[in-house]
Amino acid sequence: MARIVMKFGGTSVADLDRIRNVAARVKREVAAGHEVAVVVSAMAGVTNQLVGWCQALSPLHDAREYDTVVATGEQVTSGLVAIALQEMGVEARSWQGWQIRLLTDGAHGKARIDRIEGAELIRRMGTGQVPVIAGFQGIGPDNRVTTLGRGGSDTSAVALAAALLADRCDIYTDVDGVYTTDPRIVAKARKLDKIAYEAMLELASVGAKVLQTRSVELAMKARVRVQVLSSFQDLPGTLVVDEDEIVEHAIVSGIAYSRDEAKVTVRRVPDRPGIAAAIFGPLAGAGVNVDMIVQNVSADGTTDMTFTLGRADLPRARKVLDDNHATIGFVEILDDPDVAKISVVGVGMRSHAGVANTMFRTLAEKGINIQVISTSEIKVSVLIGAEYTELAVRALHTAYGLDAG
C-alpha cells in the first residue's frame, strides 16, 4: 500500500467524459489499496477565458481580483471530480486552498507556497476518503485567494505530495512520459523509464515542456518521486527521481532544443572593467532574461559582447541598449532571430570526458556552424542556425546512442 498524489492537467479534465475517465483511474488506485489525493487543473480553455475577461476590463488589473476570478476554474473541476468519484462509489470531497490551508506568500498571480497544513487531509485519507484539491491556488497573508502562476498546478501537486508524505506524485498529462528527444523530430526517440531530477530540470529549462521547471526544483528539494504519465493511455510513464535510484546511467539522457531564441551582438564596446554590468544591468532592469553570454578576446581596446535571449524580448532589448548608448559606448548592434539552441543533457556527464567533444564533432560532420557555446555540469548547449534544428537533433540522438531499436 502506498500513498499517492495524482495530478490531472487541463486536457485530462476538458469535458465530463474525461472527468469520468479521471475518476475511473483514481478508483483503480483506491481499489488497489492505495491512499490517494487528487490535484486538478481547470478544464482546458477555461483559464484562458477568465484571464481574457480580466485583461479586457483592465490591462493593469488588480492581481488580487485576477486571482479571485481565475482560481474558480480549478474550484469547478475539484467539485465535479468529487461528484464523479462519489457516483462511482468512491468517498471523496473537494478542497480549496483556503480550506486546506495551503498558505502562500502575498505575491498575487505568481505566489510561492510557504506551508501546507496537511494533517487533516492525511487523517481523512487514512479513513479512505479521497481529497480532490483545486491546484494552482492557495491563500495569502491577506486572507485572499492567491494563484501560483501558469503551470502552478504541477507545483501544487508536488508540494502537496511533500506535505502529505506521499510515496509518489503522478502527473497525468497528454504525453506518456519524458523522451530522449522530441518524437515529432526523431522517430527513434525513446521514452525514459527514469530520469534524475537534475537532468529533468535542465531538459525543462531548455524547452522540454513536460513538467514546469518550478515543480521539478521543488521535487528535487523535497525528494518527491514524480511520475509523468498519460491520462489517455494505460502505460507506465517516466519516473523523475534522485540519481541514486537510477542504477545504470546513460551518459546522455536526452537532446532538447528551443527555437524561441534570438542572438544579439554588441559590437566594439570599450574593453574595460564594468562593461558587462553596463550592458546587462539595464537589460535585467527591463525584465529581459539573458541566457548564453560570450565575450570575445579583446583587440585594439574594444571587444564584442554576444548574448542570447527569448525572441519575444528582442525589440525591448534593442530599445534598452539604444537608450543606454552613452554609458555603454558601442559602435553598432547586430541581431539574429533565426537561431536555435540545442542542448545535450545527462547526469552521467559529470564522470565522463568527451561528451562536449562528441557534440562538436557530430555537428561539424554535418556542416553545422556553432555560434555560441555554454556548458553546465550536466548540460552542453550550442546556438546554431534555426534551419539546422532537426538535422542537429537527429544526428546527436544517433551519436549518443539514444536511438530506439
Added chain:
Amino acid sequence: MARIVMKFGGTSVADLDRIRNVAARVKREVAAGHEVAVVVSAMAGVTNQLVGWCQALSPLHDAREYDTVVATGEQVTSGLVAIALQEMGVEARSWQGWQIRLLTDGAHGKARIDRIEGAELIRRMGTGQVPVIAGFQGIGPDNRVTTLGRGGSDTSAVALAAALLADRCDIYTDVDGVYTTDPRIVAKARKLDKIAYEAMLELASVGAKVLQTRSVELAMKARVRVQVLSSFQDLPGTLVVDEDEIVEHAIVSGIAYSRDEAKVTVRRVPDRPGIAAAIFGPLAGAGVNVDMIVQNVSADGTTDMTFTLGRADLPRARKVLDDNHATIGFVEILDDPDVAKISVVGVGMRSHAGVANTMFRTLAEKGINIQVISTSEIKVSVLIGAEYTELAVRALHTAYGLDAG
C-alpha cells in the same frame, strides 16, 4: 449621504459591456457621496451550465460539491466588477461569503443565513472602499461554501443591507419596477412608486417574479427598504417599504396571475374526522405543495375534496392518491390542468369591505366561472379556466381603477 446596497442580477452582468455599465452606475452613487456595497449574481447562463454539469455527472450529486461548483459563478462576477470599478478610479474589492464571514446553516443548496459579520465591511465603506460581494453564497458550519438556492442573490442583498445598516437596498433587474399587473397582458398597467412589504409578498407568491419571496420576507422582518429598478434605464423604480411609509393607499395594489396551476377533485370520500389528514398528509410527505383547498358540503355521508397544486406536481399527486386509496376511500379522482389563478392584492383591503365582491361581480359580467375561491387578509384569489386569464386580468385591472391615464 446614504448607505446603499446595490444588487445586480444575472442579465445585468451578462457580458463585459454590461459589467462596465454596472460599474458606471456604482461610480455615480459613489460620486454622489453615498457609501455603497455591491452584491452580484453569476453572469446570465453560467449557473445553468454549472448546474447542468453536476446533474450530468450524478443526478443525486452531493449538495456540498454542487455548492462548491455553482458558487464560482458569483465569485467570477465579483472579481470582474471589482476590476471594472478600479479601472474607473473607484476603490473596490471583491468578497466571498467565507471572507466576509456570511454564516449560514448547513442545508447545502438551500441554506439560510444565520449571521453576517459586517463590521469590517462597514469600516472599509467608511474609508470609501466599495465591497463587491458574491451573492447567493455563504459559509456553513462545516467550513464549506453554501448556496442559498435559486434567486438567493436577492436574499443575500437584503440580508447584507440589514447587517450593514444600509438606508436602502436597490435591486437592479431587467424590469423597471413593480407593476399593477403584467404589462404584456394589460397595456394600461402602471408602475407603482411604492408598495407595502405584505402586498409585495402576496404578489411574489402568486407569480409576480420581480423579487424572490424569501428576500421580501427578510426585508419585511428586518425593515430594509428595497427598491426594484432597471439596470438598463435611468429611472426611479418601485420602493418596497413598510405600509406606514405609504401616505395614500390604493385599496388594491395589483392583479397577479399564475398559469402553472392544476386542480384535483377527490370524489366522494367518507365525511369523517381525519379525512383531510388522510389526503394531505401523504401529499405533503411526497413534497407536493398544495395551495387552495375546498371541501364541499356533505351529502349522504360523503363529500368532495378539491385542491390546487403546481401543474408539474400533478402526476406525482395522482400516484400518491392512488397508492393511498385504501386509507382515503374515494370513488374517483378528477383533474384539470387547464386552470389559472387570478389574485387581487392590496393592504388597503383590510379596511375596505366589498373588494372580493367587486372581483366576483366583474368576473360574472364577463361570463367567467369561478371554480375555487381563497382569501387572506390582503388577497383574494380565484381559480378560473386558463383560457380566460387575459380577459379576467384586464377586466379586474379596470374595475379596481388601476388603468393608467
